[in-house]
Amino acid sequence: MTEWDAAAVERLHDDLVDLHGPAERDGEHGSDAAPGDGVRQLLTTILSQNVADENTRRAANSLFDRYADFRAIEDAPHDELAETIRVAGLPDTKAERIQRALAAVREQTGGAYSLAFLDAMPTDEAKAWLTDIKGVGPKTASVVLNFHFGKPAMAVDTHVERVSKRFGLVAESASNARVHDLLDDLVPDDLKYPLHVLLITHGREFCTARSPDCDNPVCATYCDCDGC
Ligand code: SF4
Known part of the structure; x- marks a missing residue:
């Protein structure tokens, strides 16, 4: 042993x-990434929960093709959003999680859909902020913090x-x-x-x-x- x-x-x-x-490691992370990429990573990671990568890709493409911006996703009728991401499985649950996450980000920033504020936080604090969102567990939070921000999670x-x-x-x-x-x-x-x-x-x-x-x-x- x-x-x-x-x-x-x-x-x-x-x-x-x-x-x-x-x-x-593929893609930019941290301050090199475009504004909103962290939110996109968060939504894609919610879509990926308990489903194969190919279905995550299809659901993410469907989501980001259908809606012009994060505001439109947050404001979308629940059934329409669930139908849009159905291929990811658990469509009702994931639609709720996505809209809840977007609301949390918007409320935290005072209106912007950006996770840039997490970059300045210690990793534990940033992880606690993310996992306070119902439906965002330690894996989803760690993917966002490590893949997007390059934080040690x-x-x-x-x-x-x-x-x-x-x-x-x-x-x-x-x-x-x-x-x-x-x-x-x-x-x-x-x-x-x-x-x-x-x-x-x-x-x-x-x-x-x-x-x-x-x-x-x-x-x-x-x-x-x-x-x-
Ligand atoms: S494949 Fe899995 S079960 Fe087999 S030796 Fe490796 S770790 Fe152990």
């Missing part, structure tokens, strides 16, 4: 890179959580929110994004939920779980 500390996480990262190749999706538990990075019994906190503490800041990407890749290519393929050098080093 690996004793996990920052140095061990760095070795895991390097071994995952050897197996899968480096994780590239580790986003934990189903693959990251499963592989982290099998490698013993976190306890099997930890809740998703707890896994976020534990990995935020354990993973060095500069590795939070690449390790997120690499653990997803590893979860998709080897450690699938139903039929894991345990025959690979990374698992030989780090996994001694019952599934092997």
Whole structure:
């Protein structure tokens, strides 16, 4: 069983890179991004909850093609908005979450649909502001903060959580929110994004939920779980 500390996480990262190749960050983030991109990221991440990437893309295209701006999305009739994003699943819930998030941003800024104010906040404070919005959990908040703002927040999706538990990075019994906190503490800041990407890749290519393929050098080093 690996004793996990920052140095061990760095070795895991390097071994995952050897197996899968480096994780590239795409797109601008932080002050290099266009105004409104953070809000777009937030809405797209809400759409992505519990659905495959392709359906997220289709729903996001449908949403941003149909409405001219964020005000129009916030003001849209509920049923119309839900129909527009139906391909993402849970259309009523996600329509409510999207409109609630837009209202929260507008009220916070006094009228602008921009998340730029989060950039000046410490990561914990920014995460708390986002997760105060009903329907925005730690994963959605961490995606926005890490992908858009480059802040040190580790986003934990189903693959990251499963592989982290099998490698013993976190306890099997930890809740998703707890896994976020534990990995935020354990993973060095500069590795939070690449390790997120690499653990997803590893979860998709080897450690699938139903039929894991345990025959690979990374698992030989780090996994001694019952599934092997
Ligand atoms: S050894 Fe098998 S069960 Fe363990 S992490 Fe790797 S693929 Fe998953």
